[in-house]
Amino acid sequence: MDQEQGRTAPRGHARTKSNTSVGSNNPSKLRHTRSKSTKKLDSIYSDEATIAFIKRTLCAQQLTGPEGSRARNTSKPLSELLPPLTSSNQVDLQLYALISIIIKDFVQAWYSRITPDQQFTDQVVQIIAHCTHALELRITAVDLEALIFDELFELIDVHVTAYRTAHSGSYTSFLVANPREIYHAINPHPALSPVPFEAGSLASLDQAENEAAWRQLLIQGVLSHLLPPEDLNNPPLRVLVTEIFSELIIGRGVCGNICEGWFIWDVVSKLLAILRPSGSDVLQQPPISPNRLEKFGLLADDSDDAEEPPAIARRCPVDALSSVFLQVMQYAFLAFISLRAFFSALSDAASLPPRTNNSEDSMHGELDDSGSLSQHSTRDSPKRPILGMSLWSCCSHLLSLDLQMPWLTTMGAYIQWLLICSSWKVGCTNSRLDRLLSHHIHTKILDPTRLPSILLLIRTNMFPNNSLGPGRVPPTPEEAMELRARCAASIIAALPPIVVKQVFAKRGEEEVQKQVEEMLETFGDAYLNKHLVVAIVDLVVVRLFPELAEQRIQVS
Template sequence: MPSKQESLDGVMDQETARAAPRGHARTKSNISIGSNNPSRPKHNRSKSTKKLDSVYSDEATIAFIKRTLCAPQLAGPEGSRARNIHKPLSELLPPLTSSNQVDLQIYALISIIIKDFVHAWYSRITPDQDFTDQVVHIIAHCTRALEQRIRAVDLEALILDELPELINLHVTAYRTAYNGSYTSSLVADPREIYHAINPHPALTPVPFESGSLASLDQAENEAVWRQLLIQGVLSHVLPPEDLNNPPLRVLVTEIFSELIIGRGVCGNICEGWFICDLIAKLLAILRPPEPDVQQQPPTSPNRLEQFGLLADDSDDAEEAPTVTSRSPVDFISKAFWQIMQYAFLAFMTIRAFFTALSDAASLPPRANSREDSTHDELDDSGSLCQQSTHDSIKRPILGMSLWSCCSHLISLDLQMPWLTTMGAYIQWLMICSSWKVGYTNSRLDRLLSHHIQTKILDPSRLPSILLLIRTNMFPNNSLGPGRVPPTPSEALAIKTKCATAIIAAIPPVVVKQVFAGAGEEEVHRRVEDMLDAFGDAYLNKHLIVGIVDLVIVKLFPELAEQSISSILKKEDGQ
């Protein structure tokens, strides 16, 4: 006799199969972005792509979530079960965020964790689903609290200023470690040099060999760091009655610390090939979709050409003698039209720029951050001065660390120091001089902030990013063995693909100016050399751990004011 779960799976599979012929639109999976042409006919798609679409489509995802998290609602009488099957998730499960599409992807991740981490042992004890419902409601409470805190975070400063600063420090420490290890006859290990420059208690001591005593000590310190971090976060997002429930708190702590941070964030994400693959896919998501180019029908020939009344230009071209020299009139005419084209292009560019600046006058000003923070700013003399204010002024977009990070990544300060110096001088003129064209809340600053908010920080891109995370961390909606690490040749191919995606995302004019005089192969080689800074998994873990610490402190500034142990003691005392 089939079990309750098997019969429930059969009902959901039959319902999904019946829903497909009715014309329900299947959502195209975003995992193949950048690899499949959207204008390609459907019958040319490979079987593997169709299989992935069937696994990660919205209909299949909803069916998987209902099978895993809504078993009590779907295990009732026949009439109520049929009604619950057709109900949307918003009526069966508590909301996680303010977006249904984001909730769908987050619930898919929760379903994978509950299925493989909770049901694997809890179903052997009892068939009761109340414990699973409690875990889901606790996670929903945490996500709603996190959403409120995310709304209060300055995402512009976090993504364009603070995260690039961490990347800049990582690249500097990496180059110092690998370049400085050859300056002495007693060669030191680059990992040890890097860790001395950029230390972290969770990554101590340096594991020189896998399986050694130092490696085991480092893994233990990393596990303790994850536990303390998640416990400090849960102390601010969990309700008091759930926080005082030790079994529930331990289970949620294990889910977040071991599965999400331990297995996901500090796992394959730290590998160099994974970072290259992730960069390529993110660039594919951020790039605007290519328009569908439909095949135009062949144009009918002109009636004069049809009856042979027009001369054939190809025959004339073959019979005409090759002209090896041009007259001065032709040279002057060509130069004149080139000058006119460049002048028209410059006029249209300047016109569009000033039109955009005039429209930026109606844009709202950027709100000042309400945190007590210290900023390094340039005074009129060009020296750095520190200002600490209660209502600190946001840094202008042109003064953020993103630009210096990009310059450092491509070694522009070493290849073209004059260009770096000129860029820094222009930056100073636009921000700190009497012009203040790019100062905070100027028209240019508001215009740049508006485009960043609408094109880069667009919330509609979040479901695609969550789907990308799910497909990479949990292939086929299961923990499983994960992605098989590629061979060295496959990792090199992934890095080459990432370099191609980076070059394609940069305007050709910028590529031509930055890599002046370099051919296509040389440009690819330089970009691949830039990606070598993310080739060591242990060094990348310093960067990932630093990013996690930064994000947690931004979301929970209380953790920066006092230690996690003192917070937990206060909660236990209450």
């Protein structure tokens, strides 16, 4: 622990130097600073450093012994020293890194003062490994496609609607109410009541107690279906594992900084950077300085532009006609290539397996006001089609298309109805288009190979320098606004230019940036975000443990 704390000061010093260098105009110095910080991060979070950190923390007793046996044990892979957590070695590596941080700072910090024996730590690791194995089996039985793209986006849609109603309703009355109180009345949760108006008040303390009680009851219900009876009958281990999951993972992690707006904006930017192809980094090069353009005579004088006619007017009519013809041919060729790729993909989708084993290969339903397909969810009913999931209505509400361009929302809802509910049945469940979309979702988004990178991103943000410590220092309001602007720029860069031009219906880039930042402000209040996070936790737990849906959990 002393070694980890000793690394904190140089890291903060390097970060200060990096911030100073960013403000300079020397590109070589900026590249040198970035490469230096990148090498330092690689030395901490590389696989070799992570394996050494895990062995020091969790395998200290197995590595002790004579010099020769110690060298042999040190060279052993983790699969021979620790029980497997999942079916993937890369996922196990990142999970064991998170477990090592928790064990080091939460268990060994006080247990090593009592006895040097590591048997208690080994039992805790064995229990966690048993829980992760049982969780993996339950995750494979969950429909992740419907959970993420339908139910999760439905919760986000409810959050966006409640947020905008709370903030719009607070200005329509002479008796102005607190937006938090209006939001909590629309979207209540027992763990988040009463509404904490000020930090340190009685309402804030009562809300913290209710939230802690909710976490304890939730984890106890989950562990009752994960742990074997002999571990449940061991009070010290059960209490310790409950505290680790409820206080550290859910309390400090899920309900902590994750609920902050600046944290969400930063994570979205980094996730988009992970999902973006590697070749797109070329687009992030800084623009060429005007001074360099003037140096090579490529920048005209502004005084001459006011007197000279536009370039299009000076062109010959034949040249203008030929440029228009070439542009039309370009768009026609692009449309031909796109349609050819789409229809060839549809023809190949005939060989894809169906999304459901039900004999019914279609779904009939009604589109509600939000544009989603309304259906009573039963276990025997076929899956909801991809085009009828809540993803599309949530994106429409996030972009405020129903307010800015209601004609586009109406047209999209009508096309959605034609594809799903009409006699065409082009987008119904298990149609070719539906199977094609499901195939791309599983291969491009739900790819298991992306999970280690996401877990590494969680570890670097929640536990910087492989330690609990003080965590990340909350940014100032100015820095938070910069994170929001960076997140908006990442979202705009991830969208095709034609989509940005048509959807946002703006002329200038600044107006598009401003509109996306206003959309991101929906996640700016930490207390309101906690409603969304708590609802997501409840949803995931109920989907993983359907037995808990029949049990009523009340917070006293």
